[in-house]
Amino acid sequence: MRKSIVSKSIVSLIALIAILAFLSSTAAAASKVTLQPSSKSVYAGENITLNVVVTPDTQISGIQFDLEYDGSLFQAADVTEGNLFSQSGQKTFFSPGQTGNGRFSNIYGCVLGSSSVSTPETFATITLKANTGVQGTSQFYLKNVTISSSASKPVDVRLVNTGITISDSEAKKPRGLLGKLIEGILG
Numbered sequence: 001m002r003k004s005i006v007s008k009s010i011v012s013l014i015a016l017i018a019i020l021a022f023l024s025s026t027a028a029a030a031s032k033v034t035l036q037p038s039s040k041s042v043y044a045g046e047n048i049t050l051n052v053v054v055t056p057d058t059q060i061s062g063i064q065f066d067l068e069y070d071g072s073l074f075q076a077a078d079v080t081e082g083n084l085f086s087q088s089g090q091k092t093f094f095s096p097g098q099t100g101n102g103r104f105s106n107i108y109g110c111v112l113g114s115s116s117v118s119t120p121e122t123f124a125t126i127t128l129k130a131n132t133g134v135q136g137t138s139q140f141y142l143k144n145v146t147i148s149s150s151a152s153k154p155v156d157v158r159l160v161n162t163g164i165t166i167s168d169s170e171a172k173k174p175r176g177l178l179g180k181l182i183e184g185i186l187g
Helices: 002-027 178-187
Strands: 031-037 041-043 046-055 060-068 074-081 092-095 099-100 102-110 119-129 135-149 159-160 162-167
Touching: 002 102, 031 060, 031 135, 031 162, 046 060, 046 135, 046 162, 102 119, 135 159
Parallel strands: 031 159, 041 162
Antiparallel strands: 031 046, 046 119, 060 102, 060 135, 074 119, 092 102, 099 102, 135 162
């Protein structure tokens, strides 16, 4: 009798562990939104692009986000739609949102109709201008990110933020005798 109780307890414990392992593996799945800069550094006064790449873990049909950064280092230049929702020829709707000092608000887009996508692609490309006369590193943070499934339900999201450093544009000028010669010739 005692052996039977111990056997049932062991089987129950193994079943519980298997259920917990399954639940933790399914909970770990999430659509990933990654900020991918064209470079991790830029000279003062130059433009840089920042792609917002979405890697869905399920069929999705819409996304919305805000972006925060150090407005004393960068200025907003442009926001354009990527190919995430139009990659299979679907019609889309895209809003570049509003810009403010150090913030993009309410950038969103979706597939029009009943289509959805699950292939990773760029949702939006943001062009920024590094302010002149400054140096430093700005972190770029995705905020208020919502991704809609094909059933119009929110999906779990994992964010990958980034940082970009501005270097002094004077540092890129050639130095020394050869540098002065080149600078004299080129002006």
